[in-house]
Amino acid sequence: MDSLKGVGAGAKAHGAKEISPGKSLLVVLLCWIAIFAEGYDVGVLGAILPSLAADTAWNLTPIQLGAMGSYTLFGMLIGGIVISTLSDVYGRKPMFLMCLTLFAACMMVTAWSPTPAWFAVSRFVAGLGLGGIIPVAAALTVEYSPSSRKSLNYGIMYSGYSLGILAAALVGRELVADHGWRAVVLVGAAPLVFVPLLAWLLPESLDYLVGQKRNEAARKLAARLGVEVPATVQKPGAKTGWREVLGEIFAPRNAFMTICFWVALFSGLLLVYGLAQWLPQIMRKSGYDLGDALLFLAVFSFTSAIGGIVLGKWADRFGPRRTVALAYIAGAFGIAAMAFQSSIWLNYTFVAIAGFGTVSASLVLTGYLASHLKPFVRAAGTGWALSFARIGALSGPLLGGYIASLNVGPQWNFYVFAGVALVAALATLLIPAKRAD
Numbered sequence: 001m002d003s004l005k006g007v008g009a010g011a012k013a014h015g016a017k018e019i020s021p022g023k024s025l026l027v028v029l030l031c032w033i034a035i036f037a038e039g040y041d042v043g044v045l046g047a048i049l050p051s052l053a054a055d056t057a058w059n060l061t062p063i064q065l066g067a068m069g070s071y072t073l074f075g076m077l078i079g080g081i082v083i084s085t086l087s088d089v090y091g092r093k094p095m096f097l098m099c100l101t102l103f104a105a106c107m108m109v110t111a112w113s114p115t116p117a118w119f120a121v122s123r124f125v126a127g128l129g130l131g132g133i134i135p136v137a138a139a140l141t142v143e144y145s146p147s148s149r150k151s152l153n154y155g156i157m158y159s160g161y162s163l164g165i166l167a168a169a170l171v172g173r174e175l176v177a178d179h180g181w182r183a184v185v186l187v188g189a190a191p192l193v194f195v196p197l198l199a200w201l202l203p204e205s206l207d208y209l210v211g212q213k214r215n216e217a218a219r220k221l222a223a224r225l226g227v228e229v230p231a232t233v234q235k236p237g238a239k240t241g242w243r244e245v246l247g248e249i250f251a252p253r254n255a256f257m258t259i260c261f262w263v264a265l266f267s268g269l270l271l272v273y274g275l276a277q278w279l280p281q282i283m284r285k286s287g288y289d290l291g292d293a294l295l296f297l298a299v300f301s302f303t304s305a306i307g308g309i310v311l312g313k314w315a316d317r318f319g320p321r322r323t324v325a326l327a328y329i330a331g332a333f334g335i336a337a338m339a340f341q342s343s344i345w346l347n348y349t350f351v352a353i354a355g356f357g358t359v360s361a362s363l364v365l366t367g368y369l370a371s372h373l374k375p376f377v378r379a380a381g382t383g384w385a386l387s388f389a390r391i392g393a394l395s396g397p398l399l400g401g402y403i404a405s406l407n408v409g410p411q412w413n414f415y416v417f418a419g420v421a422l423v424a425a426l427a428t429l430l431i432p433a434k435r436a437d
Contacts, residue, residue: 018146019227027144028153030202031137032160034100037191038130039164040171041103042072044188045123047172048181055181058116070394071120075127077390083132084383085246087139088211092379093204096136101195102129107188131390135383138370142378143207144225151320154367155312155360162305162359206230207375230375248377249384258385260431261369264324265389267424268362271331271417274396275300275358299348300355307360312367320368324361325428331357332421339411357421365428372434 045068052058053065060068079099087095106126113119137157145153168184175183203225209218210230222229249258315323334353342350366382373381403413 017227019144024145028157030198031141031157033194034133036160036164038133039161040168040188043165043168047168048184051176051181071123072127075124076131077387079128079131080383080387084135085380087136088380092136092208099129099132104189104191111182111186135379138382139379142370151312151315155308158308158363159305249381257432260427262385262388264424264427266392267420269389270392270396271358273393274400299351303352303355304359307356308363311360311364315364324365325425327357327361328421328425332418335414336418339414
């Protein structure tokens with residue numbers, strides 16, 4: 001069934017009671033706090049980059065400045081694989097709390113860093129936590145959402161990411177001039193205050209408890225949440241270990257599904273990171289002044305913040321596969337349309353469509369992946385897919401830089417990125433229907 005609603009269809013058919021909207025939204029809010037913190041952490045480097053470049057104590061070269069962002073991405077790539085796999089073996093809640101604590105604490109180390117080497121190491125370690133938080137938050141949000149609101153709740157939860165990036169830009173604008181870049185980074189340690197609250201209110205995954213045969217703990221938690229204990233998909237008497245987790249993710253029967261999801265997410269993150277970095281420069285080459293060029297990026301980011309919620313609601317109603325695929329196609333149109341000289345307001349519209357059809361589509365696709373996987377590998381499977389997709393995130397800025405180095409017009413950036421969006425749409429359409437557990 002091409003819908004996240006199908007995830008809970010079997011349970012509903014047998015009279016299973018779903019989680020109440022209020023308790024579901026509590027989980028969404030708690031995950032939103034962590035995702036907001038992650039967005040701030042990811043966005044803070046862009047906010048402090050001009051100040052870092054002007055720091056006479058470090059005298060960083062442009063190449064060194066560019067490398068600062070890659071340290072975090074490499075950490076996220078590794079963290080997405082390792083921590084998400086461990087969360088399906090040792091518990092999603094403790095790994096979630098550990099990831100939040102790790103990257104928030106690293107912000108204090110980054111703010112204190114006496115040398116660029118300390119800065120680099122702290123950003124890499126922070127990346128380990130950043131890479132693990134999204135797949136675990138995805139697994140918890142999908143699990144603890146009513147079947148009719150899974151995509152919508154996921155879109156609400158993930159909106160924290162874009163808003164966190166926006167918050168980093170606003171905090172940087174207020175603090176960096178008077179207090180320097182270290183103060184802006186230090187604000188990112190504030191989520192440490194919320195860790196005890198999350199430890200108190202956030203439930204452990206019922207799917208995890210059942211998979212580990214912790215039946216008494218599962219019964220108590222299910223009673224507290226007012227839901228039924230889910231049926232295990234593991235063999236009777238078998239606990240979930242890393243061999244079972246990796247065996248399910250890379251089983252030959254899942255190969256085509258895995259390829260489709262991974263290609264779509266790779267293409268989606270290539271678009272997100274490629275356009276986010278190069279859009280202002282491309283628009284300047286197209287004849288716009290710097291202020292207007294930066295406003296294009298603001299429109300792109302704002303659309304992604306609200307687009308995920310809208311697209312999530314549509315995905316719950318019409319099915320995520322066709323919704324995401326059509327969004328990528330619309331994104332391809334918006335990107336390609338920017339290649340032609342139009343009025344500035346019409347181009348703002350095209351940029352808004354591009355943001356809707358790249359960032360928003362990719363985040364709803366991530367939620368669809370989490371729902372598509374069997375419960376006992378939901379976090380790990382999402383983490384592996386996102387870690388592969390982060391190679392696309394690294395490739396996007398490189399692709400934009402390569403096109404910029406060629407002796408071609410700026411419109412070719414839009415044509416190439418539009419082609420990538422069509423690849424994402426095709427890969428999404430080819431995702432096979434979810435098998436019954």
